[in-house]
Amino acid sequence: MSESESLYDRIGGEAAVDAAVELFYRKVLNDHRINRFFDKTDMDTQIAKQKAFFTMAFGGPNTYTGQDMRNAHAKMVKMGLNDSHFDAVMEHLGASLTELNVPADLIGEAAAIAESTRNDVLGK
C-alpha cells in the first residue's frame, strides 16, 4: 500500500461509500433520538447527500466547505440539533464501517474527519 493512497481509496472508494451510506441511513432512521430530523426529507435526496458526506469523511473528492455544512444544518439547529445528536450520528458512522469490516485505524481516521465538522454542523 503506498503512503500517498488516500483514506478514500484504502477504504474501498465509491463502492464502499454506497454500501456504508445504506447501512448508516437505516440505523439513523431507526434511532428515535435523531430520526425526527429526517422525517420530512425525501429519502433519495437524503441518501445522495449522505454519499457526499461519506465521501468527505473518507477524504475522497469533494468540495464541501464549512459554510455549506452550516447552511445545510441551520434549520435543524433551530429544531434543537445539539452535541448529543451529533454523537449519535458519529456512533452510527462507526458502527456502519465496523459492519463492513473496515479496519479500526481507518475508521478512526474517518471519524476524525467527520468530527472536524462538528462546530459547523451545530452552528457554533
Added chain:
Amino acid sequence: MAKLTIGENNYNCLAEETVLDALLRQEANISYACKKGTCHSCILRSMDAAPPQNAQKGLKDTLVHQDFFLACLCVPEEDMTLKLPDQSEFYTEGKVVANEMLNRNTILLIIECQDVLEFKAGQFVNLQREDGLTRSYSISNTPQDSKTLEFHIRRLPGGRFSEWVHDQLKVGEMLAISEPQGHCFYLPDRKEQGVLLVGTGSGLAPLAGILTDALSHGHSGPIHLFHGSSELEDLYRIDEMRQLAAENDNFHYTPCISRGHVPEGFSSGRANEVAMNNLSDLKGWRVFLCGHPEMISQMKTLVFLKGASSADIYTDAFHVTQSTDI
C-alpha cells in the same frame, strides 16, 4: 471542442469544460445547484451520443438506460444533442379504439398511435384534449404490434379530464399523446431478484404493465403484487391476476380491501400494510410503488428499512390535479 445542441441553439464546450459550465458561460437557461453531482438539479438527457459513464453516477438505472446524465459531471467526449427537463414536448396523434369499464369508476382506454415512440410499460404520457387540457397517465401495456397504448382512467369527482374521458370521449375520436416519460419500469437484468409491486386504485395500471414485462422476459425471482382499494368494487382485473398467478409459479397476487366486508380470497387492510406484514426481508429486492403519494413516501422508507437498496426502489406517485388548474 464538442458542440452542444439544445433545440435550435448551439453551444460550444471547451476542452475539460463540463456541459453545465459551458451552458452557463453561454447564458443558457439551465437549473443547477450543487455543481458536484449531489443534488441532481442539472439533469439533462442526451438524444444522440451516449453520455460518459461518470456523468451518470448515482442516477437510477432506468434513467441511465434513457441516457439521462448530470451536466455538472459531464465533460463531453463528442457532440451532443441535449434535452432540458422542461423543454416543450413532442406530441403525436392517437385514435381511441376501445373504451370499457374495468369497474364502477375506472375505464380502460385503448389508443392506437402509429407514431408511438419507444416506450416501456410503467412509463407515463401526457394525454391532451383539443382545447389543451392535459393530464398524465401511466401506460399499462407493453409495446404491441397493433401500436396501441392502454390506460386505466379513474373517474375523479370534479376531475375535468377524467369526467370528459368517461362521459364524452368516444371510440374513433382523436387525442394528442406526448412522448413517454418517467423511470418507473422494468429492466430485464438481475432476473433472480425478488420483485415487490404495491399499488392503490388505478396504480395497478403501471404495475400490470411492469408485471407483464417481467414475466415475458422470463423473470425467475418471486414477484409479489399487492393491489389495494377501500372497497371490493374499486379493485379490478382480479380474475386476470389470479389466472396469471395460477400459470406462473413465481407470481403471487394479493388483492387487499381496507374497509367494510372482506370476502374470502382477499386480505383485510391497506395494500402497503398487508405487503409489509407478509414480507419480512426485502434485502436484494426490486420494489415498485404506484398510486397514492402519501402511501408511496411512507412505503419508500419502510421497504428501505426492510433491506431494499434505495437504487432498487421505483415509484410513481399519482398526484391529483386541482380542478381549477389547466
